[in-house]
Amino acid sequence: MLLFLYEDKTNKTVLYCSNNQKHYIEQSVMDCIKMLCIHFGSTYQGRKDAIKLVLQIKQKVPILLSETNKNIIFPTVSNKRKDCFWIHANAVTTFHQIGKSTKIKFISGDEYIFNIDYRTIKKQMQRCRQFQLFLDMHLFENLL
Numbered sequence: 001m002l003l004f005l006y007e008d009k010t011n012k013t014v015l016y017c018s019n020n021q022k023h024y025i026e027q028s029v030m031d032c033i034k035m036l037c038i039h040f041g042s043t044y045q046g047r048k049d050a051i052k053l054v055l056q057i058k059q060k061v062p063i064l065l066s067e068t069n070k071n072i073i074f075p076t077v078s079n080k081r082k083d084c085f086w087i088h089a090n091a092v093t094t095f096h097q098i099g100k101s102t103k104i105k106f107i108s109g110d111e112y113i114f115n116i117d118y119r120t121i122k123k124q125m126q127r128c129r130q131f132q133l134f135l136d137m138h139l140f141e142n143l144l
Helices: 029-039 044-055 118-143
Strands: 002-007 013-017 021-025 063-066 071-075 085-088 092-098 101-106 111-114
Touching (some): 002 029, 013 029, 029 044, 044 063, 044 118
Antiparallel strands (some): 002 085, 013 021, 063 071, 071 085
């Protein structure tokens, strides 16, 4: 399971999966995310615009990869920055502040410390949950 992804110093995308598995892709993080969006039937820009509209936000916009699985990833900083990590919100079980950093425990049992403020992670997780609730309500309405 994908836990998070980021761009390393050689401009390769690193997909960090459970059990410390790393997969390297010879393209940028944004190209990788755009490819994943297309794989699941939409464009990155379309998904970004939808979440921006629903959540009424302009920056650090989470991206829904798959409606079926409600897979949402979120950026830790501006996606234009090289130090941006994209975290798979559904894979996060808990997160705790450790000084100026945040320790995240994933569903796989893996734990990592990110040099990201706790409040940022908390806000991004809240955004992802809010959008998941929107999806649940929308799905329920379509069943009626």
